[in-house]
Amino acid sequence: xxxxxxxxxxxxxxxxxxxxxxxxxxxxxxxxxxxxxxxxxxxxxxxxxxxxxxxxxxxxxxxxxxxxxxxxxxxxxxxxxxxxxxxxxxxxxxxxxxxxxxxxxxxxxxxxxxxxxxxxxxxxxxxxxxxxxxxxxxxxxxxxxxxxxxxxxxxxxxxxxxxxxxxxxxxxxxxxxxxxxxxxxxxxxxxxxxx
Amino acid sequence: xxxxxxxxxxxxxxxxxxxxxxxxxxxxxxxxxxxxxxxxxxxxxxxxxxxxxxxxxxxxxxxxxxxxxxxxxxxxxxxxxxxxxxxxxxxxxxxxxxxxxxxxxxxxxxxxxxxxxxxxxxxxxxxxxxxxxxxxxxxxxxxxxxxxxxxxxxxxxxxxxxxxxxxxxxx
Amino acid sequence: xxxxxxxxxxxxxxxxxxxxxxxxxxxxxxxxxxxxxxxxxxxxxxxxxxxxxxxxxxxxxxxxxxxxxxxxxxxxxxxxxxxxxxxxxxxxxxxxxxxxxxxxxxxxxxxxxxxxxxxxxxxxxxxxxxxxxxxxxxxxxxxxxxxxxxxxxxxxxxxxxxxxxxxxxxxxxxxxxxxxxxx
Numbered sequence: 001x002x003x004x005x006x007x008x009x010x011x012x013x014x015x016x017x018x019x020x021x022x023x024x025x026x027x028x029x030x031x032x033x034x035x036x037x038x039x040x041x042x043x044x045x046x047x048x049x050x051x052x053x054x055x056x057x058x059x060x061x062x063x064x065x066x067x068x069x070x071x072x073x074x075x076x077x078x079x080x081x082x083x084x085x086x087x088x089x090x091x092x093x094x095x096x097x098x099x100x101x102x103x104x105x106x107x108x109x110x111x112x113x114x115x116x117x118x119x120x121x122x123x124x125x126x127x128x129x130x131x132x133x134x135x136x137x138x139x140x141x142x143x144x145x146x147x148x149x150x151x152x153x154x155x156x157x158x159x160x161x162x163x164x165x166x167x168x169x170x171x172x173x174x175x176x177x178x179x180x181x182x183x184x185x186x187x188x189x190x191x192x193x194x195x
Numbered sequence: 196x197x198x199x200x201x202x203x204x205x206x207x208x209x210x211x212x213x214x215x216x217x218x219x220x221x222x223x224x225x226x227x228x229x230x231x232x233x234x235x236x237x238x239x240x241x242x243x244x245x246x247x248x249x250x251x252x253x254x255x256x257x258x259x260x261x262x263x264x265x266x267x268x269x270x271x272x273x274x275x276x277x278x279x280x281x282x283x284x285x286x287x288x289x290x291x292x293x294x295x296x297x298x299x300x301x302x303x304x305x306x307x308x309x310x311x312x313x314x315x316x317x318x319x320x321x322x323x324x325x326x327x328x329x330x331x332x333x334x335x336x337x338x339x340x341x342x343x344x345x346x347x348x349x350x351x352x353x354x355x356x357x358x359x360x361x362x363x364x365x366x
Numbered sequence: 367x368x369x370x371x372x373x374x375x376x377x378x379x380x381x382x383x384x385x386x387x388x389x390x391x392x393x394x395x396x397x398x399x400x401x402x403x404x405x406x407x408x409x410x411x412x413x414x415x416x417x418x419x420x421x422x423x424x425x426x427x428x429x430x431x432x433x434x435x436x437x438x439x440x441x442x443x444x445x446x447x448x449x450x451x452x453x454x455x456x457x458x459x460x461x462x463x464x465x466x467x468x469x470x471x472x473x474x475x476x477x478x479x480x481x482x483x484x485x486x487x488x489x490x491x492x493x494x495x496x497x498x499x500x501x502x503x504x505x506x507x508x509x510x511x512x513x514x515x516x517x518x519x520x521x522x523x524x525x526x527x528x529x530x531x532x533x534x535x536x537x538x539x540x541x542x543x544x545x546x547x548x549x
Contacts, residue, residue, distance in 0.1 A: 026393040026548070026549045027546060027547070027548050028393055028394060028395040028432075028546070028547050029395075029544060029545065029546045029547075030395055030396070030397040030401075030430065030544075030545045031397075031542050031543060031544045031545065032397060032400065032401050032402060032403050032428065032542070032543045032545075033402050033403070033540065033541075033542055033543075034403040034404075034405075034446070034450065034462075034526075034540060034541045034542065034543055035402075035403070035404050035405065035538065035539065035540045036404075036405035036406070036407075036408055036450060036457075036528055036530070036538075036539050037406065037407045037408070037537070037538050037539075038407075038408060038409070038410065038452075038457075038530055038534050038535070038536050038537055038538075038539060039407050039408065039409045039410075039536060040217070040536040041409070041410060041536070042217040042219060043219060044219050044220065044221050045221065046221045046223055048223070049221065049222065049223040049224065050223065050224055050226075051223055051224070051225045051226070052225075052226045052227075053225075053226065053227035053228070054227075054228060055228045055229075055230040056227050056228065056229065056230060057229075057230040057232065058229060058230070058232065058268065058333050058334065059334060062227075072223065074221070078217075079410060079533065079534060079535050079536050080217060080535070080536050081455075081535045081536065081537070082216075082217075084217075090225075094225070094227060096229075098270065101227070101229075106225065117533070156455075156535055158533060158535055160410050160532055160533035160534070161410060161411065161532035161533055170225070172227050174227065174229055176333050176334035177334065179268070179331040179333065180229045180268060180331070180333070181229070181268055181269065181270035181330075181331055182228075182229050182230060182231035182232065182268050182269055182270070183228070183229055183270075184226055184227070184228045184229075185226070185227050185228075185229060186224055186225060186226040186227075187224075187225050188222050188223070188224055188225075189222065189223045189224075189225055190220050190221075190222050191220060191221050191222070191223070192218060192219070192220040193218065193219050193220065194216065194217070194218035194219075195216040195217045195218065
């Protein structure tokens with residue numbers, strides 16, 4: 001073997017040895033997919049489900065409220081991310097066994113809407129009929145009370161964890177132009193929260 | 196041979212199925228108690244027969260009559276009665292109720308018990324009973340009009356004689 | 367002359383080939399246990415651990431098994447590609463946490479614990495994209511620590527915990543956990 005050939009083989013052997021004995025940096029990787037389904041919360045509660053005007057003389061107007069300035073509160077909880085409405089309606093006139101008071105004599109008003117989560121931000125711009133508009137006649141058809149998408153401070157229509165509250169006052173006028181025997185007259189009011 | 200060809204028709208549901216909009220509701224009971232109204236009012240509380248001599252008689256007093264308004268929303272029949280707590284008196288002297296009578300008329304639809312000879316008595320006497328529809332006569336009530344006649348006996352002792360006439364509305 | 371040069375080149379190539387194939391290193395990792403971490407359905411405010419038995423301190427959710435044939439330190443990393451995400455919504459980093467419960471190795475069938483190689487023994491939140499050093503082989507401690515662990519390997523066990531924020535918007539949230547071993 002010529003000197004040139006020997007040198008060639010020597011160099012090749014040396015290079016191969018270096019390559020073989022140097023451990024290359026190695027990365028190996030595995031992965032796992034993670035998932036969770038956060039469930040929907042969509043609920044409505046009333047702090048009181050009984051509104052009693054007490055005794056009212058025919059021809060007299062009476063309002064129901066409390067020292068806090070409202071008669072009851074509807075609390076709406078949602079995390080669906082979709083806009084939602086609160087609606088209100090009566091199922092019939094104020095009725096006794098013998099007579100009825102037409103439903104338009106029963107009135108409602110929203111005084112305030114706000115978050116039940118600190119810092120208790122106002123959502124009153126979501127009220128369809130702010131307090132300044134005064135009392136609204138009850139109807140047998142759903143009337144919109146609150147729309148979440150109009151509440152500028154409400155993020156993603158989400159009111160969790162404690163919900164958003166809408167405060168109500170009510171009034172009644174007992175007409176003296178129709179024969180209303182002394183008796184208890186009642187009706188059912190339905191509050192509906194809907195997307 | 197008859198050949199039968201069957202065709203299977205497959206319906207495809209095209210498009211996405213969207214989740215239903217959520218809705219929930221709560222109910223509240225609203226109650227108002229219409230107050231009981233059972234009221235009686237008169238438009239004047241003093242009738243002065245003035246100066247009368249023994250043997251004199253005055254009737255049609257007061258000339259316009261006492262307006263007696265009865266209101267009720269009880270839904271039950273009601274009655275108007277008249278009485279006095281005692282005969283006309285001046286000290287120990289009296290003018291008997293046999294010399295004191297009532298009359299009048301009604302604006303209502305019920306029964307008027309006056310016949311022109313009705314004496315005032317210390318025992319309440321029927322004047323009027325409510326008619327159909329008057330069990331609840333709001334807002335204006337039922338109006339009756341009352342007048343009185345007094346004859347001073349020929350031997351009556353002088354004096355200022357008074358009596359209190361009472362109207363009673365009852366169910 | 368030409369024929370000899372060609373023979374020389376071929377011979378060199380053969381020699382080089384055999385030298386390289388006779389002395390290389392090997393590092394392998396397998397993911398064992400749960401390769402899919404499904405927390406199922408959780409309500410806002412819920413808390414859940416992914417482990418085979420929450421009341422068993424020896425339980426775990428999944429583990430990596432690393433086999434190295436060279437005595438060179440290697441490191442195991444864990445990261446989340448992103449926050450748990452649903453569209454534009456995310457669950458905060460501190461809500462999704464992990465820890466290593468155990469690490470141990472075996473060369474000849476006898477297992478030795480090597481908990482001192484564990485870098486995160488308490489729950490730590492998955493900050494999006496942060497590569498956490500979960501385990502280091504061969505650290506000096508009282509246990510016999512090794513880097514090469516043929517044939518049984520070294521296993522590092524993990525458990526995971528998720529707390530849904532009380533105001534979290536509903537939806538299906540996903541991410542991917544990546545386990546990397548570097549030597």
